[in-house]
Amino acid sequence: MLEKLKEEVYKANMDLPKYGLVTFTWGNVSGIDRESGLFVIKPSGVDYDLLTPDDMVVVDLNGNKVEGKYNPSSDTATHVELYKAFPNIGGVVHTHSSWATSWAQAGRAIPCYGTTHADYIYGEVPCARCLEGKEFEEYEKNTGLLIVDLFKDKDYEAVPAVLCKNHGPFAWGKDAHEAVHNAVVLEEVAKMASRCELINPQVKPAPQDLQDKHYFRKHGANAYYGQGNK
Template sequence: MSDYQQLKETAHAANMQLPDLGLVLFTFGNASAADHERGVFAIKPSGVPYTELKVEDMVVLSFDNELIEGDLRPSSDTKTHALLYKNWPEVGGIVHTHSTYGTAWAQTQLPIPIMGTTHADHLTVDIPCAPPMADEMIAGDYEHETGWQIINHLAQLNLDPMEIGMILVGNHAPFTWGKTAEKAVYNSAVLEEVARMAHLTLQINPAAPRLKDSLVTKHWERKHGKNAYYGQ
């Protein structure tokens, strides 16, 4: 049995949730799970359909993108995952999809505005959208630079990655993360649903107002604040 069996099982389970949640089509996405104590992560292999994906197919790499274990080529987005794990020690899982509504927002190069309490239950700001990369970055180590595009945009906005958990990359698609791979998948589903709600809201009323601050605070605090009372 692999020394990384549990990590590979975690990554496999996260990947298998993506088609079940309607977040991926064919092979349009990937999920990974990290072990920071060992400095490694497991990720989906490139181009393998979810219907054929097995635990033993997961590829294990270091945070410096060095192959540790696996017979298949890792996801084409592996360098993005590796850079984020290397820079964000609290992140245990990352998900990248081309989900329909999230990707549509990314293609507008606009953040997803906070318009309702569903959004405020999960974060208190717009879901950010990093601008498309400069030409020299695109021509260079593209997937590695995508990681820097995410990190740098959050830093420019003075946003804590662990409080946000999600971002759009302009003209590309969503990336989400969390303390666990399961949480990263959850955030991916939340992003897609919030993107869909915002799209429909603006179709019904293009002048629909943003959520007022008092409701943002109330819904965030009741779920995440010091005196939170949501859930058991």
């Protein structure tokens, strides 16, 4: 069942340790098959060293396990909400990657200081507030709803990442592979933004026209980066 997607999601999960985004099991990637409305996600708390494509868990958009010998990631309910609200995404990733998590703990959005950021993320990476009170009762679901609420006036395709205060980052993309790619970008951007502010505490975000230029160099009808327009 969904063997090709399991293989893709497995590979995307294995990219997390490859790119230094996870310690132990602190991360999970999923990918969705929009036709069936089922998605495939990493099992909860299983070591990356031992993971196989067969260990991936199939879940429906109510968060119920459809197939798999393991429990799905404890963050499954967050993935569900993102897939339901963002129809054009095909993959979601959550990590505790060190720099992005430091910004999340600091409770600050990451300003766009340069083209590395602007090439992939249009404008700042927003930071969702911390949950409170009764919201903790359905912690993972409400984390998802909070992100969705934060994006009600944002373009989730232009801003494929978010920070959750006191927690860590989520990123997404057209498939599991691109979601992880964006998580790597986010970590690099978070690192350089922090260093940049130490080097110049008065630093301002990059000019808007530079942000526009770099984003549209890679995205949209007039993109000319890479081999796509050969």
